[in-house]
Amino acid sequence: MAITLTAGMRSNLYALQNTTNMMETTQKRLASGKKVNTALDDPVNFFKSKDHYDRAEDLSAKKDGMNEAIKVIEAANTGIEGIYDLLDQMKSLASAAKTSSNTSDLANQFDTVRSQIAKMARDSGYGGQNLLNSDSLSVEFNEDGTNTLSVSGTTATTQGSIAGVSVQAANFSTNTDIEASISDIDDAVTNLRTEAQKLASNLSTIQIRADFTTQMANTLNTGADNLTLADMNEEGANMLMLQTRQSLGTTSLSMSSQAAQAVLQLF
Numbered sequence: 096m097a098i099t100l101t102a103g104m105r106s107n108l109y110a111l112q113n114t115t116n117m118m119e120t121t122q123k124r125l126a127s128g129k130k131v132n133t134a135l136d137d138p139v140n141f142f143k144s145k146d147h148y149d150r151a152e153d154l155s156a157k158k159d160g161m162n163e164a165i166k167v168i169e170a171a172n173t174g175i176e177g178i179y180d181l182l183d184q185m186k187s188l189a190s191a192a193k194t195s196s197n198t199s200d201l202a203n204q205f206d207t208v209r210s211q212i213a214k215m216a217r218d219s220g221y222g223g224q225n226l227l228n229s230d231s232l233s234v235e236f237n238e239d240g241t242n243t244l245s246v247s248g249t250t251a252t253t254q255g256s257i258a259g260v261s262v263q264a265a266n267f268s269t270n271t272d273i274e275a276s277i278s279d280i281d282d283a284v285t286n287l288r289t290e291a292q293k294l295a296s297n298l299s300t301i302q303i304r305a306d307f308t309t310q311m312a313n314t315l316n317t318g319a320d321n322l323t324l325a326d327m328n329e330e331g332a333n334m335l336m337l338q339t340r341q342s343l344g345t346t347s348l349s350m351s352s353q354a355a356q357a358v359l360q361l362f
Contacts, residue, residue: 131323140322147319151312153238158312161305163222164234168246168298171226174219175291178251178258179284181212185262186280192267202265205276209262216251226294227251236304244304246297249290258286 123132134141185208192201216227224230226248236242255263260283266272 129323144319144322147315147322150238151315151319154308154312154315157235157238158305158308161234161236161301161308164232164246165298165301165305167221167224167226167232168294168301170219170221171248172291172294172298174215174227174251175287175294177215177219178212178287181208181215182257182280182284182287184208186277189265189267189273189276189280192265193270193273198267202267205265205267209257209264212257213252219251234301234304236308244297244300246294251287257283258290259283260286 131137131140131144185205188201188205188208192198192205195201217225219225219227220230224232226232226246227250228248229250230248232246232248234244234246236244249258251258255261260279262276262279262283266276
């Protein structure tokens with residue numbers, strides 16, 4: 096036999112069911128922290144936020160490449176600084192030879208230090224890339240790879256050459272020969288400084304772009320959050336209100352049922 100509800104009971108039951116559905120939605124928002132969890136909740140904001148999140152993730156991946164490029168440049172710069180020190184040591188040995196009677200020993204020391212420059216240049220790589228061994232970098236800044244920066248390396252040493260200057264083995268026969276060696280060393284230092292300035296400029300550019308990328312990713316993530324995140328204070332207040340409404344609805348439904356039972360008692 097079908098059960099027939101009174102109009103009052105049906106109205107109260109519908110209101111109670113609606114309140115229960117709203118509570119489930121609010122509970123989901125409180126649990127996830129989001130007001131938009133799927134495209135069914137709000138298709139426009141859902142897909143907008145997804146685009147923002149995806150772009151932020153792509154930019155973060157590019158930043159990893161920028162950070163690696165920074166380390167490659169820093170490694171090359173460290174190598175240049177070390178070569179500076181070795182050249183300075185060679186210059187000191189050559190200068191000492193001008194007033195020393197022990198030029199043979201000073202010449203041997205000079206050549207020993209000179210041989211270390213090539214080794215230092217070879218050891219100045221990072222991650223398989225060495226800007227002091229004529230390698231180059233291509234750094235991507237945006238998500239589709241259309242904005243890049245090319246960093247050209249240099250050949251720090253070749254056979255008998257340092258930074259493009261012929262710095263030969265020690266020849267301390269005369270002061271003229273010694274002065275020629277010192278002059279070659281000074282020219283090599285000048286060329287290295289030019290390369291160091293280029294590296295510093297590129298390094299600064301990449302660091303600026305890396306900072307910009309971090310800020311842009313944060314902006315995109317914040318924008319996406321604004322489209323999807325729930326206001327927890329508001330949702331908490333909603334839950335309290337819905338719980339009160341549910342309690343009143345249950346009481347109202349009970350009262351409607353009691354009124355129907357009282358009518359039946361008349362028969």
